[in-house]
Amino acid sequence: MKNESVKQVYLIGIGGIGMSALARWFKFRGLSVSGYDRTPSELTAALEAEGIAVHYEDDATKVPADVASTLVIYTPAIPADMGELCYVKARGYKVVKRSQVLGEITRDQICLAVAGTHGKTTTSTLIAHILTESGDGCSAFLGGISKNYGTNMLMSKENTVVAEADEFDRSFLQLHPAIAAITAMDADHLDIYGDLEHVQEAFCEFASQVHETIILKYGLPIRQSQVSARIFTYHFDDPRADFHSTNLRLSADGHYTFDLVYPGGTLRDIRSGALGWVNVENAVAAAAVCLCHGTDGQKLRHAIGTFKGVQRRLDEHVNLPGLVYIDDYAHHPAELASAISSLRGIFPGRKLTGIFQPHLYTRTRDFAPEFAAALSKLDSLILLDIYPAREEPIPGVTSELIFKDVTAPEKVLIPKEQLLDLLRGRELDVLVTFGAGNIDRFIGPITQMLLDRK
Numbered sequence: 001m002k003n004e005s006v007k008q009v010y011l012i013g014i015g016g017i018g019m020s021a022l023a024r025w026f027k028f029r030g031l032s033v034s035g036y037d038r039t040p041s042e043l044t045a046a047l048e049a050e051g052i053a054v055h056y057e058d059d060a061t062k063v064p065a066d067v068a069s070t071l072v073i074y075t076p077a078i079p080a081d082m083g084e085l086c087y088v089k090a091r092g093y094k095v096v097k098r099s100q101v102l103g104e105i106t107r108d109q110i111c112l113a114v115a116g117t118h119g120k121t122t123t124s125t126l127i128a129h130i131l132t133e134s135g136d137g138c139s140a141f142l143g144g145i146s147k148n149y150g151t152n153m154l155m156s157k158e159n160t161v162v163a164e165a166d167e168f169d170r171s172f173l174q175l176h177p178a179i180a181a182i183t184a185m186d187a188d189h190l191d192i193y194g195d196l197e198h199v200q201e202a203f204c205e206f207a208s209q210v211h212e213t214i215i216l217k218y219g220l221p222i223r224q225s226q227v228s229a230r231i232f233t234y235h236f237d238d239p240r241a242d243f244h245s246t247n248l249r250l251s252a253d254g255h256y257t258f259d260l261v262y263p264g265g266t267l268r269d270i271r272s273g274a275l276g277w278v279n280v281e282n283a284v285a286a287a288a289v290c291l292c293h294g295t296d297g298q299k300l301r302h303a304i305g306t307f308k309g310v311q312r313r314l315d316e317h318v319n320l321p322g323l324v325y326i327d328d329y330a331h332h333p334a335e336l337a338s339a340i341s342s343l344r345g346i347f348p349g350r351k352l353t354g355i356f357q358p359h360l361y362t363r364t365r366d367f368a369p370e371f372a373a374a375l376s377k378l379d380s381l382i383l384l385d386i387y388p389a390r391e392e393p394i395p396g397v398t399s400e401l402i403f404k405d406v407t408a409p410e411k412v413l414i415p416k417e418q419l420l421d422l423l424r425g426r427e428l429d430v431l432v433t434f435g436a437g438n439i440d441r442f443i444g445p446i447t448q449m450l451l452d453r454k
Contacts, residue, residue, distance in 0.1 A: 006071045006094075008064045011035035012084055013075035014054055015044040018098055018166065021141045021153040022073060023052055025105070028155050036062065036084055043145075060087040067093050073101055076169040077390045099166070102141060103174030106161050112138070112289055115165035115172050115206055116183030116217070117199075118335040119282055122274065123183060125310045126286040128154055128162040133306060134290075134299035138162050144329070147308035147315075160293070165206065167199070168192070172206050179292055181215040181234075181285045182207065182222070186334045191362040215243070215288040232263070234288050236281035243288040245280050254346035256280050260287055267297050273307035275314045275326075276342030283307075312440060314342065317447045324350075324430045325450050327443050331359040331436035333370035339434065340377045347430050353380040355419065355442075357435035359387050361394040364401060372405035380410035382422065387437025420445055 009026040013019050014035030020043050027033045027050065034053040037044055044054045055062050060083060064070045072088045072095045079085075088095050106113075114124040121143040128140035129148055137158035143166065145152050154162075165172035165180065168189055185203045187196040200221060207214055207222050210229040216222055218233040218241040235241035237248065245258040247268075254275045260267040267287075272280050283304050290300055309315065318325035324347065330336045336356070343352060356375060358364045364371070364386055375381050383403050403413045414422060419442060423431075433439050433446070 005069055006031065007069040008032040008034075008066065009071050009073065010064055010088075011073045012082070012088075013037060013078050013098075014047065014052070015039070015041050016075050016077065016098075017043070017143050017145075017152055018102070018141070018164075019073070019075050020044075020047055022098060022101055023047055024050070024151070024153040025139075025141070025155070027052055028153075032064075034062070034064070058083040060084050063088060063093075067091060070094070071096070073098055076171075079390065097169075097171070099169070099171030099174040102163060102171075103176075105141075106163055106175060106177075109139075109159050109161045110293075111161050111163055111175060111177040111179075112293060113163045113165040113172070113175050113177035113180040113210075114183065114285075114289075115167060115180060115203065117167065117186040117188045118330075118332055118338065119183035119278075119285070120164050120166075120181075121329075122279065122282045122310050122313050123181060123285045123289075124162055124164045126274075126282060126304070126307050127289050129307050130286060130290045130295060130300055130303040131160065131162065131293075132156075133303035134295050136160070136290075136293070136295055142310075144310040144313060147311060148306070167202060167206075170202055173202070173209070175206070176209045176211065178211050179213045179215070179289055180207070180210045180229075181289050182220060183217050183282075183285060184334065185220050186332065187366070188332055188363070190366045191360075213292045215285060215292070217285070218244075232288060232292070234281075234284050236277060236284065243284050243291075245284055248277075248280070250345070260284060262288065262291060264291070264297075267301055270301045271305040273305050274309035275316065275346055276339075277345050278338045278342040279309070279314065314339065317443060318450045323428060323450060323453065325432075325446060326430070327433045327440070329436055330434045332363070333367050333374045336371070336374035336434060337377070339432075340374065343430065343432060344377075351379045351429040353382065353426075353428055353431050354378040355382040355384065355431070355433045355435075355439070357384040357387050357416065357433075357437045357439040358399055358402065359436040360389055361386055361391050361397045364399070365394060365397045368401040369405060371402045372407075375402065376405075376407040378408045381406055381408045381412070382419070383411065383413045384416045384419065384435075384439070387435065387439070389437065416442075420449065423449065 015037030234243040
C-alpha cells in the first residue's frame with residue numbers, strides 16, 4: 001500500500017488467520033495497528049504480545065479517531081450490519097476488504113500463489129520455507145501458523161512474495177501471480193458460488209490472471225487454451241503428471257522418502273518432513289513451484305526434509321507406544337477423506353477414532369452425504385454440534401444430517417461440553433480431532449489428559 005497519508009491501520013476481524021498476517025505486515029512497516037475480534041484466541045494473544053491492541057466488544061469508540069490517516073480493513077466473514085463496520089463506512093474512512101489489500105501488496109512483486117479448496121495452506125507454507133531455507137528469500141502471507149517459524153507472516157527484502165489464494169468470497173481474484181499452483185477445485189462455499197460449475201469458473205478466471213506458469217493438480221478441468229501461462233501438472237504418484245513422486249518408502253515414524261520426477265530429471269531421496277502421503281503430494285506441488293521459480297534442486301531437497309509442517313494440519317501432539325493424538329483442520333469432505341486415508345497409511349491396522357466438529361450450517365446442508373461417507377472410514381466417530389461461525393441457524397440443519405448416514409462401527413453425537421468426560425472413559429489408540437471451528441480449544445486439555453494416562 002503506497003498511500004503515504006495512512007499512519008494507522010484498524011482491522012475488523014483481526015484474529016482471523018489472513019487478517020492477523022496483514023496486521024503483522026503493517027506493524028513491521030512501522031504503522032500503528034489495532035483491531036477488533038469477537039473472541040480472544042492464541043492468535044490474538046500473540047498479536048497483543050507483539051504490541052498490537054485488540055479488543056473484543058463491538059465498540060466504535062475504539063476505532064482511531066483520525067479519519068484521514070486511518071485505513072480500515074475488514075474480512076467478509078464480518079456481518080454487514082456489525083456496528084464498527086457501519087460506523088467507519090458512514091464516517092468516510094478508507095474501508096477495504098482484506099483481499100484488496102493483499103492484492104495491492106503483491107502487485108509490484110513476484111507473486112507465487114497457491115489456490116485450491118484444500119491443500120493450499122500446507123503447500124504455500126512449504127514454498128515459503130523452501131525459499132527461506134534455500135536462501136532465495138521471500139515474504140509470505142500464509143493461511144496457517146508455520147511450525148518452523150511460529151507465525152503466518154514472513155518478511156524479506158527480496159522481491160518475491162508467497163500468498164495463499166483464498167477462493168472464499170472470490171478473494172483470490174485480487175491476485176495476479178507470476179506462478180500459481182491450483183491444488184483442488186471441489187464444490188465448496190456454495191452459499192457464494194451456488195454450484196460446482198461456478199466454483200470452477202472462478203478458478204479458471206484466477207488461472208487466466210497468472211503471468212508465467214500454472215502448476216495444476218493432474219486432472220483438474222483447466223485447459224491450456226483458456227490461459228496465457230504455460231501449464232505443468234503434478235500428482236502424488238501418477239506418472240502421467242509432469243511432476244510426481246516415485247519409489248516411495250515409509251519409515252516407522254510415518255514420514256515418506258521419495259524420488260521427485262520432473263521435466264528436468266529426477267531428484268532422489270527426498271524425505272518429507274511432514275507426516276503422511278498427502279504431504280508428499282503437497283511437497284511435489286511446492287517443489288514444482290520452486291523449481292519453476294529457479295530454486296536449486298539440492299537446496300530444495302534439504303528444505304523439504306526440514307519442514308515441520310503447519311499447526312492444525314496432521315499436527316502431532318502425542319505419539320507414544322499404543323497412544324497417538326493428532327489434530328487436523330479438515331472441514332470439507334475431500335479434506336477429511338485425504339486426512340483419514342493418510343492416517344490409515346501412517347498407522348495401518350490401528351483403531352482410528354475421529355472427533356469432528358462440522359463448520360457452517362450451509363456446508364453441512366450442502367455436503368451431509370459426502371461428510372457421512374468420509375467419516376464412515378473411521379473405526380469410531382465422535383460427532384459434535386455445528387460451529388456456526390458467521391452464519392445464523394438454518395431450520396432442520398443439524399449434525400444429525402451427517403450422523404444418520406455414518407456407517408462407522410462406533411458412532412456417538414454429543415454437545416462439545418460432554419467431550420472431555422466421554423474421552424476420559426474411553427480406550428483410545430489413534431485419536432484425531434477434525435474441524436475449522438473452535439475445536440482447537442480442546443487440543444491442550446486432550447493432550448494433557450492423554451499424557452496423564454501414561
